[in-house]
Amino acid sequence: MTDPDEAVENEAMSATDPILLEIVEGTLASVEREVETAIARTARSPMIRDAHDFRAGIHDRRLRKLTGRSYSALVQPIARDFPLGTMRPGDVFFHNDVYLSEGGIGHLPDLCVTVPVFHGGEVVAFVQAFGHHDDIGGAVPGSMPSHARSAFEEGLMVPPIRLWDQGVPNEAALRIMTRNSRMPDSLAGDLDAECSACLMGARRLGELFDRYGRAAVEACFDAIIDKTTETFRRELLAKIPDGTYVWEDYAEHDGVDPPRLHAQRITLTVDNAADVPLVIDFAGTSPQAKGPINHAGDYADGVFLKKWLAPILRNLADTPERAAELDVNEGVVPLIEMRFPDKGTLLTPVFPAPTNARTFVILRLLGVLAGVLAKATNGRMPADQETIRYTGVYGDDDRGPYLMREVLGGGSGGRYYADGEDTIHVVPDSRNIPAEFAEARWPFVVERLGLAADSGGPGLHRGGLGYDKHLRMLRDAHYMSIADRSILSCWGVNGGAAGRPFRVDIDGAEMDGLVDDRPVRAGQVIRVRTTGGGGWGDPYDRDPALVAADVRDGKVTVEGARDDYGVVLTDPTDTATTEGAATTEGAGGAEGVGGAEGVGGAEGVGGAGGIAGGIAGGIAGPGGTAGADRTVDVEATEALRARLRAERGPAAFFDRGPGYPTLSGGRTRADVD
Numbered sequence: 001m002t003d004p005d006e007a008v009e010n011e012a013m014s015a016t017d018p019i020l021l022e023i024v025e026g027t028l029a030s031v032e033r034e035v036e037t038a039i040a041r042t043a044r045s046p047m048i049r050d051a052h053d054f055r056a057g058i059h060d061r062r063l064r065k066l067t068g069r070s071y072s073a074l075v076q077p078i079a080r081d082f083p084l085g086t087m088r089p090g091d092v093f094f095h096n097d098v099y100l101s102e103g104g105i106g107h108l109p110d111l112c113v114t115v116p117v118f119h120g121g122e123v124v125a126f127v128q129a130f131g132h133h134d135d136i137g138g139a140v141p142g143s144m145p146s147h148a149r150s151a152f153e154e155g156l157m158v159p160p161i162r163l164w165d166q167g168v169p170n171e172a173a174l175r176i177m178t179r180n181s182r183m184p185d186s187l188a189g190d191l192d193a194e195c196s197a198c199l200m201g202a203r204r205l206g207e208l209f210d211r212y213g214r215a216a217v218e219a220c221f222d223a224i225i226d227k228t229t230e231t232f233r234r235e236l237l238a239k240i241p242d243g244t245y246v247w248e249d250y251a252e253h254d255g256v257d258p259p260r261l262h263a264q265r266i267t268l269t270v271d272n273a274a275d276v277p278l279v280i281d282f283a284g285t286s287p288q289a290k291g292p293i294n295h296a297g298d299y300a301d302g303v304f305l306k307k308w309l310a311p312i313l314r315n316l317a318d319t320p321e322r323a324a325e326l327d328v329n330e331g332v333v334p335l336i337e338m339r340f341p342d343k344g345t346l347l348t349p350v351f352p353a354p355t356n357a358r359t360f361v362i363l364r365l366l367g368v369l370a371g372v373l374a375k376a377t378n379g380r381m382p383a384d385q386e387t388i389r390y391t392g393v394y395g396d397d398d399r400g401p402y403l404m405r406e407v408l409g410g411g412s413g414g415r416y417y418a419d420g421e422d423t424i425h426v427v428p429d430s431r432n433i434p435a436e437f438a439e440a441r442w443p444f445v446v447e448r449l450g451l452a453a454d455s456g457g458p459g460l461h462r463g464g465l466g467y468d469k470h471l472r473m474l475r476d477a478h479y480m481s482i483a484d485r486s487i488l489s490c491w492g493v494n495g496g497a498a499g500r501p502f503r504v505d506i507d508g509a510e511m512d513g514l515v516d517d518r519p520v521r522a523g524q525v526i527r528v529r530t531t532g533g534g535g536w537g538d539p540y541d542r543d544p545a546l547v548a549a550d551v552r553d554g555k556v557t558v559e560g561a562r563d564d565y566g567v568v569l570t571d572p573t574d575t576a577t578t579e580g581a582a583t584t585e586g587a588g589g590a591e592g593v594g595g596a597e598g599v600g601g602a603e604g605v606g607g608a609g610g611i612a613g614g615i616a617g618g619i620a621g622p623g624g625t626a627g628a629d630r631t632v633d634v635e636a637t638e639a640l641r642a643r644l645r646a647e648r649g650p651a652a653f654f655d656r657g658p659g660y661p662t663l664s665g666g667r668t669r670a671d672v673d
Helices: 004-011 018-042 076-081 171-179 184-212 214-239 300-316 320-325 330-335 359-376 435-441 544-552 558-565 610-617 634-648 659-664
Strands: 054-060 092-095 110-119 122-132 161-165 243-251 262-270 278-281 336-339 389-397 400-408 444-451 467-473 477-482 503-506 514-520 525-529
Touching (some): 018 054, 076 092, 092 184, 110 184, 122 214, 161 184, 171 184, 184 214, 214 330, 300 336, 300 359, 330 336, 400 435, 435 444
Parallel strands (some): 278 336
Antiparallel strands (some): 054 122, 092 110, 092 161, 110 122, 262 278, 389 477, 444 467, 467 525, 503 525
16 A cells, blocks of 8 residues: 555646556556456356356446446446445445336346445445346246236346445345346356456555545546547547438337337437537337337436447547547547437336347447438448347256357448458357357257358448357257347348348247247257348449359358349359358368357457368368359359349348338338438
């Protein structure tokens, strides 16, 4: 600990000292990553430890988020119910109540712990972590009943409580929570990991204050946030022309009513001369759903949604490299005003409206903002991205009840400068569960793990591909799914075409996107094909050589090249064509795509053995086309493209895919397109 006299001297340091600012920024990032690493290494459930569906965040005493590597929940509900003056070192606060979280918690399985940081006996900051836990009670295993009509069916609701009091755990509260869980040991282990990691992070931050003094460190906090505000205003928002722009997109089902269009609309007003240059108005959003796709976003002036949506603005950066450098912290909040419709909509639900599948709305909003910005910037935004879907099985094996639930990603949208990325998880750092681990823990075999050929939306820049994953069950079980985009597609932009939607079948019988308890018998195969991202730009303008390369790599089939891109390929061997694409059935090895580290995550496709191993061994599965020596038939391609262009006419700015007419009464375009 620093001598008190030295601390007083340190507190007199200039608030703008650039070296100290770098030290504080680096320390915040380091502490956040250390907290997340500690959780990952000590948690028990596959969802936390292996799929990494959790986040940490650091906030100052004014409840402002300081770190920008990942999003996090909010401290507002804790400070609302527990005045800072009543907090003591060693306290840990807990909550998961959606409607009492000020918008920071979306559904009950997201459990949040918050630890205050102390200096000189006063609270100076907070370390927080929240993660998606296996089970918190409710009507079905996993606490995400897809047909829920009430929050009371979704599990145990806990308002903000003091879970640890000055280092002493509240055993009664922990016992209540574990008693309500079908996975009590995992829940207890995960909570202990999160609490301990946040307490460690609080000690690390306390050391920062001890070394440099409160005044100097808090001045750096102000500078960090101010820098984000100024950077976003100058580098990003200035690229949006002043005006008002409107767009909307849709969730397709809610688990209760028949499929229909559940609209999420944004009216974006831009005035770069105003103190608050962006106004986001959600008027026109559909009424709250009977089923669990609602999101309680209209709390604390929408501060959570402001930080949630702000990363889309980074696509306006001059280069992708610059976009990756931009943090999203509390500095984005002063730049955005949010206007919500009256209570009773998808974004303003009334308790106890169910919310467990709120990803259908909150993730769709990312695409709605991207779409409205595409209109404002003549298509400079990416096409639509994948959304989260939860798939899994549950049952009993020799060790007792089990639950396997996986967060699978899909393709991201094509961009004005490049194709979309394959098998990306939109939640930062999340990943699929490695096949080797899954087979050792649960009674099934991963027969295929690869890229879903033709799933990416055709375009000048193709949309990224989704997963193609096959599970053969070794015991009777039940299949579950919380998935959107099973009818509607990820839209294409600036002439690009939509990607392929989500699809699951069990031995050929197609499943709905929302399923709780579909029986699956031993020996049956569950085939999961996740969404492809939308395409960017006219697919008939794509270089035929790139299309031929996609065919050789197994990402596009010969038929897809012809039908979607107007590219005719020759094949001197006349090899039969199927979908082969970097699978465990081909020569990619047992690790398939992604290897031990899975496919996707924040790094895209990667991991030990990854797709490079599949390519080195020959990508295609049985009957695949990757090894064929195919070349472009230039004359036939030119003729086919000319005919297809004439038949199609001018390309639409937005393409919503073939599912949209199904739900819109035959219309191919929305009024806002």
